Amino acid sequence: MVLTNEMGIRLLSVMGKTWPQSLVSAALEMELLPLWLCLGFHFLTMKWKNGSGMVTVASQGGCKLVGGVADCRGQNLASVPSSLPPHSQTLILDANPLKTLWNHSLQPYPLLESLSLHSCHLGLIGLDAFQEQDHLHSLALADNCLSENYKETAAALHTLPDLRRLDLSGNSLTEDMAALMLQNLSSLEAVSLARNTLMRLDDCVFEGLEHLRELDLQRNYIFEIEGGAFDGLTELRRLNLAYNNLPCVVDFGLTQLQFLNISYNVLEWFLAAKEEAAFELEMLDLSHNQLLFFPLLPQCSKLHTLLLQDNNMGFYRDLYNTSSPQEMVAQFLLVDGNVTNITTVSLWEEFASSDLAALHFLDMSQNQFQYLPDGFLKKMPSLSHLNLNQNCLMMLHIREHEPPAALTELDLSHNQLSELHLAPGLTSCLRSLRLFNLSSNQLQGVPTDLFANASNITTIDMSHNQILLCPQPAPIDRAGPPSCVDFRNMASLRSLSLEGCGLGALQDCPFQGTSLTHLDLSGNWGILNGSIAPLQDIAPTLQVLSLRNVGLNSGFAELDFSGFGNLRDLDLSGNSLTSFPRFRSSLPLQTLDLRRNSLTALPQRAVSEQLLRSLQTIYLSQNPYDCCGVEGWGALQHLKSVADLAMVTCNLSSKVIRVLELQGGMPQDCKWERVDMGLLYLVLILPSCLTLLVACTVIFLTFKKPLLQVIKSRCHWSSIY
Numbered sequence: 001m002v003l004t005n006e007m008g009i010r011l012l013s014v015m016g017k018t019w020p021q022s023l024v025s026a027a028l029e030m031e032l033l034p035l036w037l038c039l040g041f042h043f044l045t046m047k048w049k050n051g052s053g054m055v056t057v058a059s060q061g062g063c064k065l066v067g068g069v070a071d072c073r074g075q076n077l078a079s080v081p082s083s084l085p086p087h088s089q090t091l092i093l094d095a096n097p098l099k100t101l102w103n104h105s106l107q108p109y110p111l112l113e114s115l116s117l118h119s120c121h122l123g124l125i126g127l128d129a130f131q132e133q134d135h136l137h138s139l140a141l142a143d144n145c146l147s148e149n150y151k152e153t154a155a156a157l158h159t160l161p162d163l164r165r166l167d168l169s170g171n172s173l174t175e176d177m178a179a180l181m182l183q184n185l186s187s188l189e190a191v192s193l194a195r196n197t198l199m200r201l202d203d204c205v206f207e208g209l210e211h212l213r214e215l216d217l218q219r220n221y222i223f224e225i226e227g228g229a230f231d232g233l234t235e236l237r238r239l240n241l242a243y244n245n246l247p248c249v250v251d252f253g254l255t256q257l258q259f260l261n262i263s264y265n266v267l268e269w270f271l272a273a274k275e276e277a278a279f280e281l282e283m284l285d286l287s288h289n290q291l292l293f294f295p296l297l298p299q300c301s302k303l304h305t306l307l308l309q310d311n312n313m314g315f316y317r318d319l320y321n322t323s324s325p326q327e328m329v330a331q332f333l334l335v336d337g338n339v340t341n342i343t344t345v346s347l348w349e350e351f352a353s354s355d356l357a358a359l360h361f362l363d364m365s366q367n368q369f370q371y372l373p374d375g376f377l378k379k380m381p382s383l384s385h386l387n388l389n390q391n392c393l394m395m396l397h398i399r400e401h402e403p404p405a406a407l408t409e410l411d412l413s414h415n416q417l418s419e420l421h422l423a424p425g426l427t428s429c430l431r432s433l434r435l436f437n438l439s440s441n442q443l444q445g446v447p448t449d450l451f452a453n454a455s456n457i458t459t460i461d462m463s464h465n466q467i468l469l470c471p472q473p474a475p476i477d478r479a480g481p482p483s484c485v486d487f488r489n490m491a492s493l494r495s496l497s498l499e500g501c502g503l504g505a506l507q508d509c510p511f512q513g514t515s516l517t518h519l520d521l522s523g524n525w526g527i528l529n530g531s532i533a534p535l536q537d538i539a540p541t542l543q544v545l546s547l548r549n550v551g552l553n554s555g556f557a558e559l560d561f562s563g564f565g566n567l568r569d570l571d572l573s574g575n576s577l578t579s580f581p582r583f584r585s586s587l588p589l590q591t592l593d594l595r596r597n598s599l600t601a602l603p604q605r606a607v608s609e610q611l612l613r614s615l616q617t618i619y620l621s622q623n624p625y626d627c628c629g630v631e632g633w634g635a636l637q638h639l640k641s642v643a644d645l646a647m648v649t650c651n652l653s654s655k656v657i658r659v660l661e662l663q664g665g666m667p668q669d670c671k672w673e674r675v676d677m678g679l680l681y682l683v684l685i686l687p688s689c690l691t692l693l694v695a696c697t698v699i700f701l702t703f704k705k706p707l708l709q710v711i712k713s714r715c716h717w718s719s720i721y
Contacts, residue, residue: 110134112135150180190213191216223244441465487511497520509537514537518543552572570591619642
């Protein structure tokens with residue numbers, strides 16, 4: 001075959017390259033065009049080992065080829081490339097301005113199983129675009145403009161009899177458009193219609209999708225779901241309705257569903273059907289709604305996760321003016337077409353008939369619960385995580401099986417708890433507990449034996465409560481302060497926060513027998529009383545120590561943390577330190593906070609010995625540094641360890657200057673202050689003395705003869721003449 005210049009240029013242009021005609025002519029003369037053609041494909045191969053042996057990665061026309069996957073995303077393609085390997089099984093064309101998927105454009109790839117056309121500005125899909133694509137199982141068309149020619153797109157989709165996964169999210173589709181596109185696609189197992197403009201779902205939208213298992217409808221405008229809309233989806237397991245406008249869910253009866261997300265709606269009610277059918281529901285997310293009452297859950301289910309965060313729920317039995325539980329009911333009038341039903345619900349004991357035996361995780365935070373009814377937690381014997389923070393709880397009774405023995409995490413922070421009552425004789429109520437958060441309440445104390453049998457607890461947060469620490473074990477005939485807390489000999493305890501508890505000076509050995517790694521004593525003014533000796537028992541194990549705003553001042557001896565061999569993070573901010581703390585040379589300190597102290601200089605020793613060795617982050621701002629004592633800053637400016645270096649200032653006379661603005665190191669005004677003061681006084685006095693001596697000499701010489709005569713006459717000296 002004879003190749004001409006024109007043929008060569010066309011061949012190379014097809015491969016996406018533009019070559020000068022002179023180079024092509026030279027290549028033809030030297031018979032190098034076949035080699036140029038190979039190079040024009042930009043075929044680059046490299047190999048690495050994985051579990052199955054050697055894998056080949058290639059690049060062709062900007063597309064990455066890995067096995068049967070062709071990744072052409074973001075290549076500014078205007079059409080589907082036709083020169084990719086015909087055996088490709090996955091084709092990714094995301095972020096290319098295709099605009100139209102033309103007929104037969106996928107014909108070169110008959111084995112295609114997965115096609116992704118995310119963000120391709122698609123407004124039209126040709127009727128025969130998927131012709132002969134009998135193996136295509138997954139199709140992603142997210143973030144396009146398919147609403148413009150939805151009928152043509154629907155006709156094209158109907159030619160895919162074996163399609164299993166379809167992503168139509170972000171296409172501005174209405175419910176009618178979606179229903180048309182999904183029509184006759186009975187093989188579908190997963191569909192995403194997220195981020196569209198669906199508003200109302202009737203019983204025809206998902207008709208014929210009997211194999212559908214996953215349905216994503218989040219971020220639409222759905223305000224109504226007609227009864228029976230999901231009845232034909234007998235295989236549905238996961239349903240996502242988050243970020244819509246649903247006002248209520250009544251007579252919920254999707255027994256086959258395992259995962260249901262209705263978060264971020266405007267729900268005020270959730271009522272499950274009263275039938276005794278077994279529900280497969282395992283996870284229910286009703287968070288971030290406007291629920292007024294605890295949801296009425298199925299009587300028989302496998303529910304293990306229930307999320308009720310950020311609602312308006314509460315229990316209201318105490319506010320109902322009746323003594324008979326039978327009278328504490330509400331009736332719902334349900335109108336469905338021409339059928340009217342009346343549902344009677346016991347709102348004040350709505351949890352009583354719910355099946356919560358398998359529940360492991362319950363989040364009721366950010367609600368308006370003022371109390372927990374008797375027996376509420378007893379219905380959850382498997383509960384391991386309970387979150388009740390940011391409610392209005394004022395009192396909590398700890399009884400047998402309440403909380404359940406399986407509980408490992410309990411969060412009661414940010415409530416109004418003023419009392420904790422522990423039933424007498426309990427020995428194992430908190431035995432499995434690992435995390436207990438009581439911070440930001442109004443506790444004046446806790447039951448003395450609260451942690452007596454908490455043998456597995458690792459984290460306790462009692463910050464921002466007015467509590468007392470029990471002193472050294474008192475004699476048998478003399479008890480300690482009432483409701484004090486004793487953390488001694490809690491071998492499992494690793495993290496303890498007592499910030500802002502109003503604690504007085506620590507007595508000897510308050511944490512003896514523990515292996516604390518994290519301790520926060522911030523906001524307790526005077527707790528150390530001039531010494532860190534009370535922390536010596538836990539010094540070898542401490543890794544994080546916060547002593548913010550505890551009253552450390554210049555009257556203390558230099559703080560020596562040499563005994564804290566594993567300390568990584570140390571917070572000493574908000575005190576009145578005038579000297580830099582001392583550390584052992586091998587201390588693995590990584591973070592040090594010295595903000596808001598009274599430091600006037602950073603010792604050179606601290607820079608050379610510690611900062612250049614292990615510190616990764618140090619905070620030094622908001623200290624009254626002297627601009628004439630900043631020799632160490634030159635080394636610091638070359639490090640990235642000072643996180644707030646831009647905010648560090650120093651004082652020069654009456655001016656406040658940023659340390660970074662000291663370009664030449666020490667300011668000129670400081671040089672006189674560095675001179676020996678004795679020498680300075682000598683230099684200042686010597687000229688005055690010399691001037692006085694000269695003046696005296698001149699006066700003496702001027703009045704020499706008359707002066708001598710006066711002296712002689714006064715003293716009757718004889719003349720030599």
